[in-house]
Amino acid sequence: AQSVTQPDARVTVSEGASLQLRCKYSYSGTPYLFWYVQYPRQGLQLLLKYYSGDPVVQGVNGFEAEFSKSNSSFHLRKASVHWSDSAVYFCVLSLDSNYQLIWGSGTKLIIKP
Template sequence: AQSVTQPDIHITVSEGASLELRCNYSYGATPYLFWYVQSPGQGLQLLLKYFSGDTLVQGIKGFEAEFKRSQSSFNLRKPSVHWSDAAEYFCVLVETSGSRLTFGEGTQLTVNP
């Protein structure tokens, strides 16, 4: 069965610092991978997605993620964090043959001024 692991439950960074959120997955084929962001009391917004092709994908709000098959990882990065980036971030694996999403546990990001 597929799984997604986000090793960091909570990360704190200073505004303007760089950010990397880790995501590891387990799946028997090449996965579809997403990163979603959830602001407090809000629904989920898609940041970016990887289906195939270029392993470095660009998303909204200045985020990018890199798919590394050899490491089974899909880490999310941002070169300079803004206070408005404080939120919970979810890495999500999508079955390529079906319709099910598997969510990681989420990483809560706090941004210090």
């Protein structure tokens, strides 16, 4: 069955440090992968998406993610985090680009001053 796993429920990093949020997926077909972010008291916002092509995709606010078919992963990275990056991040799998999204459980990112 299809699934998305975010193994870290909570990640704490210092401001200015680099970041990686992990995401593993399980799907035998062509995955369409997304990272969404939810800032406090706001709706979910799309950070970036991967459909095909270059496995490293760029998103907003300096985020990028790398797709690895061999590892079934889609990890999110940022070179230097800012306090405003504090939020919950969701990795999402779309089957054949339709609306039936399969969500990871989310990773809460906490930025230390």
